[in-house]
Amino acid sequence: MLESFVKSRKLLAPGKGDVPEYKNGTKVTFHFKTVAIFDGKDQQQQQQKTTDDHNHNNDHHHHHHEHKDTVVDDSKESGKPMELFIGKQFKLPLWEEWIKDMRVGERSQIDFEWRFCGDVYPMLSKSYRNFCKPSLEAEYETEETRRKRQSSHCCGGMQSQRSYGYDDLDHLVGHPPTRLQFTLELLTVEPPEKVDKEVWLMGEAEMVKEVPALKAEGNRLFSGKQYEQAAYRYRKALAILEQLMQREKPNDTEWLEYDRRKVPLLLNLAQAELLLGEFYHALEHAGEVVGKEPANVKALFRRGRANAAVWNEEEARRDFAAVAALDPSLGPLVKAELAELEAKLKAREAKESQLLKGKLFSSS
Known part of the structure; x- marks a missing residue:
């Protein structure tokens, strides 16, 4: 199933040279942008509007009903590309399969239904955001907080577990979009x-x-x-x-x-x-x-x-x-x-x- 998504991706920039050899342990860096799309109808036209790319972000805010399409993450805005090691259980298998089919410099786009990635993407987004602005806790402190967290999970019921620590992610999970539109741009591949x-x-x-x-x-x-x-x-x-x-x-x-x-x-x-x-x-x-x-x-x-x-x-x-x-x-x-x-x-x-x-x- 993933393969058909990867093959039908929308190419925005073709990239250079051959597709690299992605051996296990290969380190890949790439930019990504995620847009939450709330309207199930009229996908093609909407996709057109959303893809006018990073510089025309404002276009796709005009045409909406109750929920506007929202940019959830944009690594270019954050100034830190994402890193992935091939064959190391990346949280979102679609991205890994997609990257393994990319040339360096390629920029492409895939729309993925929320029901296929809604349980995984918020976790991925959270860890990326933490990576961008980490909190430096003392090490022994993390041992203690780890225990506290574990015990609160047992006693505190589901409430504490639901929050991703970012209001917009919690909101997204509470009011799920129809699909997420991912744009990836491959920067480097290191064997x-x-x-x-x-x-x-x-x-x-x-x-x-x-x-x-x-x-x-x-x-x-x-x-x-x-x-x-x-x-x-x-x-x-x-x-x-x-x-x-x-x-x-x-x-x-x-x-x-x-x-x-x-x-x-x-x-x-x-x-x-x-x-x-x-x-x-x-x-x-x-x-x-x-x-x-x-x-x-x-x-x-x-x-x-x-x-x-x-x-x-x-x-x-x-x-x-x-x-x-x-x-x-x-x-x-x-x-x-x-x-x-x-x-x-x-x-x-x-x-x-x-x-x-x-x-x-x-x-x-």
């Missing part, structure tokens, strides 16, 4: 191997400058909840530091300095990986920090969470105990993590004994 090649070709001064820039960009993406994109920046910065270290003598001043700079990047990467559900990677990266700094509380806490996620009960308990001993103020947080681990173990035990006995095993 996965390009990153390593880029790093390899960089001069030393350029490398040194690039590390803090990548870290800052990664943090901005992270606080906009774009974890996949943030992790990409952290990995690239770490790859650069590895390259720089190879040019120095191990344990020399410069070498040690580069090694020290890996720590915050590894910590941030581990946190992103926890949130992406990549627990074994998080375990490895948090563990690397503990190897360098055995008393690093953040590293121990993250390794503990990763251990708990992959059922390493002993190791998780050991990490959490170390956290509580090093920083008693984190006691409540550790308690909560241990309670969560207990609950998970109990649930698994109950399930196993149920399988064994064929009937529910109850213990007080």
Whole structure:
């Protein structure tokens, strides 16, 4: 079904060259514009009016009844293109399939009925908007707020879950349009191997400058909840530091300095990986920090969470105990993590004994 939509898209600008090879892990940047269209009748004529493009935005406000067609998002206005990694479960499969058929520079348009994308688009829009103006919360704070949010979801009923945090998105969901009209413009396509090649070709001064820039960009993406994109920046910065270290003598001043700079990047990467559900990677990266700094509380806490996620009960308990001993103020947080681990173990035990006995095993 998606393929027929993609093939029948309206071409506004054809793009250049061949359609690139979109291997898994390819990084794509593109501009997008989304217009909510409320009138089911007279689609063609209306489409004509709406497509007169970015410069003539005002045309399509004249011809309406109760609900005007509304521009929901326009990345050119926000000044930040969207990023997507091919094969990484993008929220809106239509866009990924569409992009895989595009040439660089192409601008095209597809109308998609609300009933096919109404459950997904508001989420996508929300995460894009957060990415544009992220709120920088402290990390431990996000742990706490994550818990509060989870518990309020259980007790607070549906009310709190319905809001997307943006009035216009809530309004759109409450008063759904007939369809959404998407316009995409493909800007860049980077194959996965390009990153390593880029790093390899960089001069030393350029490398040194690039590390803090990548870290800052990664943090901005992270606080906009774009974890996949943030992790990409952290990995690239770490790859650069590895390259720089190879040019120095191990344990020399410069070498040690580069090694020290890996720590915050590894910590941030581990946190992103926890949130992406990549627990074994998080375990490895948090563990690397503990190897360098055995008393690093953040590293121990993250390794503990990763251990708990992959059922390493002993190791998780050991990490959490170390956290509580090093920083008693984190006691409540550790308690909560241990309670969560207990609950998970109990649930698994109950399930196993149920399988064994064929009937529910109850213990007080």
